[in-house]
Amino acid sequence: MNKIPMLDIKKQIAPIRQELDAAIKNVIDSTGFILGEEVRNFENDVQAYCNAGYAVGVSNGTDAIKLALLAVGIECGDKVVCPTFTYYATAGAIASIGAIPVFADIDPETYNISIESVEKILKKDTKRRIKAIIPVHLYGQCADMDVIMRIARKYNLKVIEDTAQAFGAQYKGRKAGTIGHCGAVSFFPAKNLGAFGDAGMVITNSKSTADKLKILRNQGNRDRYYHSVLGYNNRMDTIQAAILKIKLKYLDSWNKARQGNAEYYNQQFKSVDIKTPFVPGYTTHIYQQYVLRLNCHNVKLIEYLKAKGIDARIFYPLPLHLQKCFKYLNYEKGDFPESEKAALRVVAIPVYPDLAREELDYIAGSIKEFLQ
Numbered sequence: 001m002n003k004i005p006m007l008d009i010k011k012q013i014a015p016i017r018q019e020l021d022a023a024i025k026n027v028i029d030s031t032g033f034i035l036g037e038e039v040r041n042f043e044n045d046v047q048a049y050c051n052a053g054y055a056v057g058v059s060n061g062t063d064a065i066k067l068a069l070l071a072v073g074i075e076c077g078d079k080v081v082c083p084t085f086t087y088y089a090t091a092g093a094i095a096s097i098g099a100i101p102v103f104a105d106i107d108p109e110t111y112n113i114s115i116e117s118v119e120k121i122l123k124k125d126t127k128r129r130i131k132a133i134i135p136v137h138l139y140g141q142c143a144d145m146d147v148i149m150r151i152a153r154k155y156n157l158k159v160i161e162d163t164a165q166a167f168g169a170q171y172k173g174r175k176a177g178t179i180g181h182c183g184a185v186s187f188f189p190a191k192n193l194g195a196f197g198d199a200g201m202v203i204t205n206s207k208s209t210a211d212k213l214k215i216l217r218n219q220g221n222r223d224r225y226y227h228s229v230l231g232y233n234n235r236m237d238t239i240q241a242a243i244l245k246i247k248l249k250y251l252d253s254w255n256k257a258r259q260g261n262a263e264y265y266n267q268q269f270k271s272v273d274i275k276t277p278f279v280p281g282y283t284t285h286i287y288q289q290y291v292l293r294l295n296c297h298n299v300k301l302i303e304y305l306k307a308k309g310i311d312a313r314i315f316y317p318l319p320l321h322l323q324k325c326f327k328y329l330n331y332e333k334g335d336f337p338e339s340e341k342a343a344l345r346v347v348a349i350p351v352y353p354d355l356a357r358e359e360l361d362y363i364a365g366s367i368k369e370f371l372q
């Protein structure tokens with residue numbers, strides 16, 4: 001068996017290569033390399049795909065979170081709640097505007113933000129410095145948005161959905177990212193809908209928020225050379241938009257193939273002592289990652305699979321409250337037990353759409369062998 005990577009983008013590109021080449025050529029011929037026509041076209045397509053009011057193309061998913069926070073009025077010194085068990089960028093974006101990340105624990109079943117943990121934090125915030133919450137739709141399934149929105153209304157919080165890993169997933173029939181005040185999307189190449197470089201998008205149903213986002217992403221320009229606010233260079237490249245516009249047509253079929261692979265794994269692992277992903281009834285799962293939970297240290301399985309030529313990963317080995325860069329927030333080991341436990345137990349295995357049946361069997365077989 002050849003080596004199996006976490007993702008083989010070449011296999012995804014091959015069947016649509018001609019379409020992609022033509023789209024890239026068009027952008028080169030147009031010379032509108034930044035915020036060109038294809039950016040507007042792709043924004044319109046995403047807006048329609050998500051049934052959202054507005055979609056604003058930006059430089060990457062991290063900037064999408066940052067700009068969304070600014071657009072909804074979060075300021076330097078405000079506190080923003082997010083899970084500690086997520087990719088760095090969720091909290092990094094908060095800190096980048098001088099706001100203060102406030103970490104919450106996760107639900108051990110879904111790995112998404114724990115509602116109890118959030119409520120505990122909000123009750124303690126008697127000075128009402130917490131102004132927003134960022135639920136992360138981790139691995140590709142949605143956090144319980146109705147409950148989060150109810151809490152947000154009670155405490156007057158803005159809600160930014162970190163939809164970096166869940167673009168295309170649905171919460172009770174609505175697309176991830178369209179329920180909060182904003183949804184921040186990443187089109188990092190390894191995402192289910194990936195660009196050929198960095199790209200991102202903010203989705204919102206508010207016209208005034210969309211207008212602010214368009215100014216913020218483009219140096220605070222309202223009209224050229226007239227800067228109404230302190231903005232950033234966070235614009236989307238036209239080549240990325242043109243590529244993503246082509247790929248968006250295939251996204252649902254790719255997500256379906258991931259779901260098929262996940263279902264196959266679920267069946268394979270029924271008879272062994274390993275926890276397969278739990279998907280609550282309120283959300284679909286697009287399996288950006290297919291994550292197993294072990295009863296032993298996850299590194300052991302990672303090493304076992306590596307020796308067999310199978311790439312597997314730990315998302316994430318160290319929760320954010322224990323990261324050196326967030327030491328200034330004064331959290332300690334033991335503060336978020338479910339996140340700390342998950343970091344030692346979870347293993348993501350390849351689930352990308354183009355995996356062959358023999359590869360799925362080889363991966364599942366190797367894991368079963370390890371567990372014996």
Ligand SMILES: Cc1ncc(COP(=O)(O)O)c(C=O)c1O
Pocket residue numbers: 060061062063086087089090136162164165185186187188198199200
């Ligand atoms: C949960 C989460 N948030 C934010 C980001 C940041 O996205 P980007 O890499 O496009 O800046 C990522 C991407 O890896 C992510 O997984």
